[in-house]
Amino acid sequence: MATLEIDSLTKSYGSVRALRGTSFDVRAGEIFGFVGSNGAGKTTTMRIVLGVLAADAGEVRWDGRPIDADARRRIGYMPEERGLYPRMPVGDQLTYLARLHGLSAGAARDAMTRWTDTLGVAERRGDEVQKLSLGNQQRVQLAAALAHDPDALVLDEPFSGLDPVAVDVMSDVLRDRADAGVPVVFSSHQLDLVERLCDRVGIIRDGEMVAVGTIAELRRTETERWVVDGPPGASWIGAVPGARAVSLEGSRTVVELAPGSRAGDAPGGEQAVLHAALAAGPVHEFAVVRPSLTELYRDVVSSAGADGAAARTETKEEVPA
Amino acid sequence: MSTTRPTTVEPGATELSSWGAIRLVAGREITTRLRSKSFVWLTVLLVAAVVLGGVVLNLASSSGPSAQRVGLTPGTAPLAQTVTATGDALGTQVETVEVPDEAAGEEQVRDGDLDALLTGTAEDWTVVVESGLGETLGPVLTTMARQTALADAVEELGGDPAEVSSEMATAQPSVRTIGEPSEFDPARYVTGLVTGILLFMAIMISGQLIAQGVVEEKTSRVVELLLATVRPWHLMAGKVLGIGLVGLGQVALVVAAGVGTALGLGLVDASTIDLGAAAAWALVWFVVGFVSYALLMAGLGALVSRQEDVGAVTTPVTFLMVVPYVVGVSVAPWAPDNPLVVWLSYVPLCSPLLMPVRIALGSAETWEALLALGLSVALIPVLVWLAAKIYSNAVLRTAPA
Numbered sequence: 001m002a003t004l005e006i007d008s009l010t011k012s013y014g015s016v017r018a019l020r021g022t023s024f025d026v027r028a029g030e031i032f033g034f035v036g037s038n039g040a041g042k043t044t045t046m047r048i049v050l051g052v053l054a055a056d057a058g059e060v061r062w063d064g065r066p067i068d069a070d071a072r073r074r075i076g077y078m079p080e081e082r083g084l085y086p087r088m089p090v091g092d093q094l095t096y097l098a099r100l101h102g103l104s105a106g107a108a109r110d111a112m113t114r115w116t117d118t119l120g121v122a123e124r125r126g127d128e129v130q131k132l133s134l135g136n137q138q139r140v141q142l143a144a145a146l147a148h149d150p151d152a153l154v155l156d157e158p159f160s161g162l163d164p165v166a167v168d169v170m171s172d173v174l175r176d177r178a179d180a181g182v183p184v185v186f187s188s189h190q191l192d193l194v195e196r197l198c199d200r201v202g203i204i205r206d207g208e209m210v211a212v213g214t215i216a217e218l219r220r221t222e223t224e225r226w227v228v229d230g231p232p233g234a235s236w237i238g239a240v241p242g243a244r245a246v247s248l249e250g251s252r253t254v255v256e257l258a259p260g261s262r263a264g265d266a267p268g269g270e271q272a273v274l275h276a277a278l279a280a281g282p283v284h285e286f287a288v289v290r291p292s293l294t295e296l297y298r299d300v301v302s303s304a305g306a307d308g309a310a311a312r313t314e315t316k317e318e319v320p321a
Numbered sequence: 322m323s324t325t326r327p328t329t330v331e332p333g334a335t336e337l338s339s340w341g342a343i344r345l346v347a348g349r350e351i352t353t354r355l356r357s358k359s360f361v362w363l364t365v366l367l368v369a370a371v372v373l374g375g376v377v378l379n380l381a382s383s384s385g386p387s388a389q390r391v392g393l394t395p396g397t398a399p400l401a402q403t404v405t406a407t408g409d410a411l412g413t414q415v416e417t418v419e420v421p422d423e424a425a426g427e428e429q430v431r432d433g434d435l436d437a438l439l440t441g442t443a444e445d446w447t448v449v450v451e452s453g454l455g456e457t458l459g460p461v462l463t464t465m466a467r468q469t470a471l472a473d474a475v476e477e478l479g480g481d482p483a484e485v486s487s488e489m490a491t492a493q494p495s496v497r498t499i500g501e502p503s504e505f506d507p508a509r510y511v512t513g514l515v516t517g518i519l520l521f522m523a524i525m526i527s528g529q530l531i532a533q534g535v536v537e538e539k540t541s542r543v544v545e546l547l548l549a550t551v552r553p554w555h556l557m558a559g560k561v562l563g564i565g566l567v568g569l570g571q572v573a574l575v576v577a578a579g580v581g582t583a584l585g586l587g588l589v590d591a592s593t594i595d596l597g598a599a600a601a602w603a604l605v606w607f608v609v610g611f612v613s614y615a616l617l618m619a620g621l622g623a624l625v626s627r628q629e630d631v632g633a634v635t636t637p638v639t640f641l642m643v644v645p646y647v648v649g650v651s652v653a654p655w656a657p658d659n660p661l662v663v664w665l666s667y668v669p670l671c672s673p674l675l676m677p678v679r680i681a682l683g684s685a686e687t688w689e690a691l692l693a694l695g696l697s698v699a700l701i702p703v704l705v706w707l708a709a710k711i712y713s714n715a716v717l718r719t720a721p722a
Contacts, residue, residue, distance in 0.1 A: 050549040052717060069552070073337065077549045083542030088353070099345055100550045102337040144546065 002063030003027045004049070004152050004183050009058035011044055011207075018044045019207040021058070026152070026183040026200075031174055033198035034187040035293075037301050041207040042187040043080045046156050050077050062152070073101050076150030078158050080187075082141050084129045090116065090140050091125035094147050101148035108147070115143040119169060134161055142170060146177070153177060155186040159193060171197055195293040203300050210300045219290040226270050227289050228253045231281030239276040242269075253277075254289060342551040346559020347566065350534065354567040363526070364571050368578045371515070375582030378511065388414040389458045392426040392438040395419070399443040400465075407468075408461045415461060423449075437462070444469070506683070508583075508592030510654045513681040516603050517649040519575055521674055523607055525642060527568035528614040532622035532631050534560055535716070539626050544716055553713040561615045565608070572607045576600045599681040602690065609697045610673025614638060616704040620711035645671035649678040657684030667693045669700040 004026040011019040019041045026032040036042050047053040049060050051072050062071040085093055091112055098108035116122045119139040124132055129140060138161055145155060153174070159167055174197065178184045188194050194201060195215055203211040211218055225246060233245050233253030246254040255273050270288075277283050291299070337345075354360050391404055401417040408415030418435065420426035426438040430451055437458055438449040448454065448462055472482035538544040538556075547556055580600050583589050589596055617638045625634045645665055653662045657679060666675040666685070672693040679685035 047545075052545055052548050073550055075549070077546065079542065079545040079549075081542040081545060083544065083546050085537070085543055086541050088349075092352075096345070096349055097546065097550075100337070100342065100547065 002151070002183075003061075004067075004154075004185065005059075005061040005064075006045060006049065007059045007061060009045060009048055009055045009060070011041075011048065011053065011056050017207055019048075019055070019058075022204065022207060022209055023058075024202045024209055024212050026185045028183050029178050029181045030183060030199040031178045031197055032183070032185040033194035033201040034185055034204065035189070035191060035194055035201060035297060036187075036204035040204045040301070042204060043156055044207075045204070046077075046080075046154050046185075046187070049154055050075060052079075071151075074148075074151040076145035076148065076153045076155075078141055078145045078155040080156035082137065084137065084140060084144065086130035087128050089126050089128055090121065090132070093129060094140065094143055097144045098147040101150075103148050111147040111149065112143070115147050116140075118173065119143050120166075135163055135166055138162055139166065139169075142173070146173065151182065153182055153184040153186070155184070157188060158186050159188050159190055167193070191292075191294045191297055201293065203297060205301050211296065215293065218293070218296055223259055224257050224270065225289040226255050226257070226273055227285065227287050228255060228273065228277045228283060229285035230277050230283035233277075236276045236280035239279070240272045243273055243276075251284075337551075339552070339555060342555040343559040343562060346551070346556055347563035350560055350563025351567055354530070354564065360567070360571075364574060367519075367522075367571070367575045371519075371575055371579040372582045374515070375579065375586055375588060379586040379588060388416040389436045389455075389461075390416050390418055390434065391458070392418050392420045392429060392435040394423050394426055394438070394440050395421075396442045397439040397446050400439060400446065403465060404439075404461070407464050411460055411464065413457050413461055415458075506592050506594065508589040509594045509682050511588075512583075512594055512596070512599055513654050513657075513678045514650055515579060516599065516681045517646065517653070517674065517678040519572065519579075520603060520607055520610060520677055521642065521646040521649075523568055523572045523575075524610045524614050524673065525639070527564055527611050528618040528638070528642075529631070529635070530564050530568075531560060531615045532618040532635050533628065534564070535619050535622035535712070536625060536628055536631055539623070539716060540628065548717065553716055554709045556716075557616075557619050557709060557712050561612065561619060565611050565615060568611055569604065569607060573604060576603055594681070594683065599677075602680045603677045605694070606673045606677040609694065609701075610670075612701055613670055613673065613697065613704055614642065616701075616708035620708035620715075623712045623715040641670055642674060645674040649675045653678045653682060653684075657682045667696060669697040672697050 006025065007023050009019045009022045010017070022041060022045055024032070024034075034042050034045070044053065048055045049067070049072075051067070051069065060067045065071075088096075094112040094116065095105075095108045098111050099105060103111060112125075113122075116125055119142060121132070121136055121139050121143070124136060124140075129137060132140065138158075142155075142158060145153065155174075158170060158174075162170060171193070174184050174186070178199075198215065200212070200214050201218060202209055229252050232251065233248045233255065237243055237245050237253070237255065240255075242258050244256050244258060246256050257269055257273070274283065274286050277286070389408070393401055393404075398419055401419075404417055405415050418429075420429065420435075420438065423438075423440050426435065426440070427449055429435045430438050430449055433451070436450070436455065439446045440449055441447050454462060468486065472486070475482045475485050535557075538547065544556075577600075580596050583596060618635060621634045621638060622631060625631060645668075648662055648665055652659050653675065656662065662675065662679065665671045666679050666689075676685060676690055676693045680690055
């Protein structure tokens with residue numbers, strides 16, 4: 001398998017600049033979560049990857065080479081606008097689509113059987129797609145993306161409209177494909193799901209990637225924050241040079257170690273905080289505070305013109321990691 | 322050491338050529354069409370209409386004035402040959418019946434079994450009728466009476482009546498035609514009319530199917546999934562090919578039913594028409610006409626996103642089809658050499674609907690048909706280019722909801 005590289009894509013619709021130099025890559029065997037608000041450019045990026053749209057500038061590479069029609073045919077794609085022939089039976093439709101992706105008639109039929117079994121729509125093979133519930137149509141749509149055993153998966157909002165069981169099935173399938181070495185990229189607004197499922201995440205805002213990295217990387221803050229559950233902070237915080245109380249609520253104190261201070265720069269500088277707190281009374285909890293993906297996302301997409309993932313505001317709610 | 326082959330080939334995966342993609346798309350169109358009840362019923366109806374039409378036509382043409390029955394007494398029996406021959410010469414079928422005597426004959430005339438009875442002798446006969454000589458039998462017997470009178474006169478003048486009558490039989494008026502010879506041939510007329518209607522219907526229906534199919538893929542958004550795999554022109558070409566083949570099969574079936582009915586019932590025995598050639602030309606023109614219009618329909622269909630808008634957007638093309646169709650079925654059969662008919666039959670997009678009618682009517686020379694065919698075929702690459710351009714640009718664009 002290979003890496004799917006999205007390099008400096010730009011695209012304008014009239015005067016609207018949908019993409020302004022979007023770049024990221026999806027490596028073999030990883031699940032890449034592509035998040036951003038509506039209209040940020042996720043669907044446009046995916047359509048360009050699949051060749052359904054042409055970019056104004058920039059390049060999509062597969063295995064180090066500009067992607068071509070043959071490579072695209074080996075991608076499994078789930079468009080944002082779900083689409084199947086409404087009056088064509090499920091089985092025939094999946095077989096047809098798999099054959100369009102280059103499978104022989106027999107292999108296509110086998111794949112159709114396998115995926116309808118896996119995704120729990122086996123008993124609907126003979127039914128017209130329009131007779132299925134939306135959730136089942138979605139499963140068929142995923143089967144259509146998977147049936148030709150793709151080299152890469154590009155899925156636009158694959159989880160929207162699925163019940164919890166279907167979400168689990170879908171998650172397992174994506175993990176399984178990634179473990180088989182397939183690069184998987186999907187967009188979603190369900191950030192808890194992205195956080196749980198993805199190896200790396202990219203956040204897009206107004207056509208620009210504002211953060212790309214592993215969840216851990218994104219959550220690593222520029223200044224470390226620690227939560228102390230113990231004696232009220234006001235009584236001991238002054239004893240730690242470079243420490244500043246971000247919030248003081250009863251027994252819970254959130255402390256920030258400013259860079260440039262002795263404690264902030266030295267490795268293990270947080271130990272001074274713990275010692276100071278213990279000196280004042282018993283400590284029940286001491287942990288590093290990391291923002292959730294949801295918080296990161298809110299920050300990133302709401303701070304217009306801010307400098308990416310590092311931009312934080314003091315007002316946000318923080319939870320222990 | 323044994324070498325092991327790298328097992329990187331995907332199971333069952335093959336390279337998909339352009340032709341492979343087009344064939345798959347066409348195959349889906351054919352399967353979908355053949356499974357559609359409306360298509361099957363339409364075909365059955367068209368075949369039934371052509372066969373029933375032939376049968377009705379046959380009944381209508383054979384229910385004309387039946388043979389006139391003329392009774393002959395033993396005295397007039399030698400006239401049997403003359404009566405029948407004179408009838409034939411005048412286009413009236415006469416059947417002679419010998420009756421035992423005058424009384425029996427008169428009885429039959431009274432009953433209506435006989436239209437007329439000739440009594441007396443072969444040289445001097447009298448006609449017995451119920452109320453009067455009809456318009457059909459009148460001229461026949463009048464001619465016979467005149468010939469008898471002429472023969473008597475010739476004999477009186479010392480001539481040979483047999484010689485005179487044989488000279489008379491071969492005498493022909495010398496005819497010089499100053500206008501176009503207009504010989505009305507019902508078989509040609511019907512064939513022309515049926516060809517015009519059938520081609521119009523088949524091309525119109527297939528064209529609409531193309532436009533609807535294009536819009537269906539847009540409406541259901543499946544086109545995005547398809548275009549991630551195949552090129553727009555693969556999709557368009559496959560659609561045109563698939564629906565075209567089904568349409569051709571449908572037309573061939575109807576034409577075969579029509580030709581079979583006509584030959585089986587002997588409808589064209591009296592005509593100069595070459596039904597096989599007319600049928601072959603109809604199929605050729607269907608292919609040319611279908612491809613031309615299907616391309617236009619595919620391009621136009623891609624411009625809209627809802628089935629409701631298909632009618633509106635294809636109106637110009639429909640109009641383009643209706644004009645030659647109306648000229649073909651309403652003017653051409655009566656005036657095949659009308660300048661409008663002749664000129665329009667050369668114009669691409671009009672000729673597929675008009676030239677086959679002229680061919681069936683027998684008013685088009687072979688070179689005329691080939692010229693019109695050449696012009697129409699020459700336009701197809703232009704239409705391919707135009708339709709592919711419109712289609713590729715528009716097929717993914719949907720109107721704001």
